[in-house]
Amino acid sequence: MADAVFTQERARAVLDAAGHAQADLLSFGENAVFAAGRLVIKVGRGADLLDRARREVRTADWLAKHDVPAVRSAESEVRLVEGHPVTYWQRLPESLRPAEPADVAPLLLRVHALPEPDFGLPPRDLLGGVERWLRLAGDAVDPADAAFLRRRRDGFADAAAALEPHLTPGPIHGDALPRNVHIGPDGPVLVDLETFSSDLREHDLVVHTLSRDRYGVPAAAYDAFTAAYGWDVAAWPGCEVLRGARETASCAWVAQHAPANPAALTEFRRRVASLRAGDPTVRWYPF
Secondary structure (H helix, E strand, O other), X not given: OHHHOOOHHHHHHHHHHOOOOOOEEEEEOOEEEEEEOOEEEEEEOOHHHHHHHHHHHHHHHHHHHOOOOEOOEOOOOOEEEOOEEEEEEEOOOOOOOOOXXXXXXXXXXXXXXXXXXXXXXXXXXXXXXXXXXXXXXXXXXXXXXXXXXXXXXXXHHHHHHOOOOOOOOEEEOOOOOHHHEEEEOOEEEEOOOOOOEEEOOOHHHHHHHHHHXXXXXXXXXXXXHHHHHOOOHHHOOOHHHHHHHHHHHHHHHHHOOOOOOHHHHHHHHHHHHHHHHOOOXXXXXXX
């Protein structure tokens, strides 16, 4: 299976086969992201992500139609190269500064005001990757920890399905954090559109409570975000359910890197131990 052996070296081989031998690696996660001249090229982990890649390109074109500041596609066609989806994007100017939580809020207000696109967006399947990530982790993680996360996944999936939203459901970014906002000369721009969904708008807000409580984002930065958006999701009764689902997914996501990266294994153990202890104050570290 392609995603079981996806490495930086594999991604470069795919890039070479696509005719882009000269490119600089920008990031490596769910995708390998490369810069090549005026293009950014994303190589997906496997053919099972082809539909998602196609939807991401369509989403970018739809956002452009509505003048939402977001990364623009450079080619509407998604290529499948040696079993990996390859997408092409217009390279953004150099970032002027790191994005802050308050920079995300006006972009979310624009997205949350949009009607449904004609091509259809899926629900936010926040927990859908848990099984794959745990499978990729294999024997590197304690089977008891994997079983614990599967139980959490099932419980939070059921609880999330029963939530009553405060906001009108509709299009969301799905991973609306500062790392997915680029500050260019014309202001903040949304990037990484692959998690765009149609679901509870609260998903886009709960991630910021987690950033404050788990990842060390200052309370003042969180307050600036809620002031800019106009509502604090922490006052919503369903906040803890979506937060618990996000924590479960974030913990399992790190697990997939554990076989090849000791730092990932350490971070996975830190996260799962804090979930087992029910301690929401343990600091997590981005990976």
